[in-house]
Amino acid sequence: MELGLIAIGAGLAVGLTGIGAGWAEKDVGAAAVGAMTEDASLFGKGMILMVLPETIVIFGLVVAILAVFVLGA
Amino acid sequence: MSLPELMSRVVIVGSRAHLEKAVEALYETETLHLIDYINGSDDGFSIGRPLKGSQEASERLLRIRAAEKELGINTKKSKINPVPVKDIRAQISAGKVDEVEKEVFAAADERNSLVQRVSDLEFVHKNLGLLSRLPLDLEFYSGYDSIKAFVGTFKTDPSEDLLKLENAEVFIAGGKKEVPVAAVFIKASEADKASSMLSDLGYVEIPVPEGSGSPKAMEEAVAAEIAGIRARLEEIGKKMAELSERHEAFLAASDEELSIKVEKGGIPLRIATSEYSFVIDGWIPAAQVESVKAELEAKLAGAAYVEFQESRGRNQHESDEAEPRFKTAPSKMKNGNMVSKFEFPTKLVSTPKYNELDPSILMAVFLPFFFGFMVGDAAYALPFIILGLYGIRNAKSKEFRAIGTVLFFGGIWTFIFGFFFFGEMLGMHFVGNNPLAPGEMSVNWQYLLNIESYPEWFISIIPNDGHGIGKLHDVTFLLKVSVYMGIVHLMIAYIIGFYNSFIQHGFRSALHHKGGWILVLVGLVMVCFALTELLFYSKPMEGTLLTIVAVGAVVLLAGVVLAWPAEKAQVILEMPGIVGNILSYTRLAAIGMSKAGMALAFNYMSIIMIGSGGDIVSYIAGFLIFLIGHLMIWVLAILSAGLHSLRLQFVEAMNKFFVGGGKDYEPLMVKRKNTKVVETEV
Structure with a gap:
């Protein structure tokens, strides 16, 4: 029972942060592509901005991994 | 780790009569980065006029480019034997440009007018096809005084409405699958009424071609004419292909030669001139100043003088205090053959400033390293290495060579990690029976190939008694390793930042701006380490752990105090x-982990299928799943591992020290591809 709850929690951690990161990235990505069509040399800067929110999902993943492997063990 | 090359500013002064000679000489030295003159900077000086002949050259260039476009020649991609400069110059001054232009445009104009004619005729042909469905000859559609003729197509079958018209003669050709066509001859006085009714029915007029006789006969005549023109067009196409082949070398070579001439001719527009003299400001790598000066003065023999102005230091004050157009010295990145390939990812962000460390070498070390760690599989490594080698050797563009280099070194690290750290190939460990997880259902090569036992040396080079680190088993360990790598990487980034700040603003400023952060990082790491031990492993806060927290807190506080100002x-x-x-x-x-997870799933599925029995279908299906699955993981590896290792450089590390916004060092020089300078001529 408890293991099941841990698994659900881990899933939520990854899933919800994934939605959050995606939501944030969709706006940044659209703007970055727009900027790049005007000036292709902005790729690097565009990429930096684009991937910034994606750290959220990494945090979610860390939480999930810790939940499963530390709490679940 | 290197700073961009040290630059010196020089000024070249001479009499205006010798400007052309001076420009030639500067191009030959291939070292001077020209500083553009801004009108009004000095009294009595203004920007110059283009060199003699450059106006004519640019007109010729325009015509050459137009001819290239007509013939579909791309000079950047043309593979011709380089033409000697002397020959191409002779040909250009003998008027070959006009000759070629005339020949090409004669053919092109004829082609264009014929193409236009064909499209007109096709329109007529289509209309005649529609008209031929009505039982009327062409002369019947016009020439009336009191009758108005409407002929056209309709959206829907108009018969019902048209037949209601009074004082009208109506011809309708319908059909289930064809567009309805109708001709309505109506008394001129009622034409307006009919016109509005027709438009309600979706009427589109057909322009009736002039002529007489049956539309069918004329349709055939037009078709014959179209065929005739098409045949002629084909001939012209062949002729143009022949022209393109014959003139490609001339066009490509003269394009290049004239472009160079136009570029050189425009130099006076970027420098200061007075009535009788010229002044050229420029940057030259400090190490070459003496030799370049000697070379120029020998070539110009008294016609111009080169004077050394300053060697720009790295301190920001020096740049800030300079005249606006002398503020930024260009950055000439100084890297070895291999590291210079990694300048490309650096430049994706920005060119380093003149007075900051070039992060390319950091890129060269960590980009492939992180990539290899993420992919970490002995089998996936091989295609990366092969592809990378191919890219380095054969790719023409700089971008692809850079990508090839990353793949090659990334592949080598992938192999090193895959073999010696993870002990894995295609997601399966070499050695079975993971000692850390007994009874695990994972498939491994030992079981698959039915190997009794591995030799002692093989077991000894891979950790965990030859089993390697399990990506899905030793998760906590791997997470810790990644975090430690991150700490090292960040620490390097902060130290670089400290150095940059030190050379730009001095030790004090560096200590406050960057030194504080270094201490904060160290302190945070210590405190966080202790907290993790406490929270996750419930270790008591005493002894070493307590010391770590205490020291960490002190260091952290010191960092905050240092950075506060x-x-x-x-x-x-x-x-x-x-x-x-x-x-x-x-x-x-x-x-x-995610790659290992996917590989495990595919391996498990395919091996169950193959091992389940002698059924040929499941055998093939299992094999296909294995192949496609691993191909997919491999392709995803390029995307995810490549992008993420790039991101760790760009975002986590470079944000700590890299400012960028430097000016690329672009010396005056000529790059010839389709022409060549033969030694005996000048």
């Missing part, structure tokens, strides 16, 4: 950001 409250607000940066490196383990 420069950063104020930012230093506290940014702390969670630093922890976030460190945790961000856990993606190194996470991406490896």
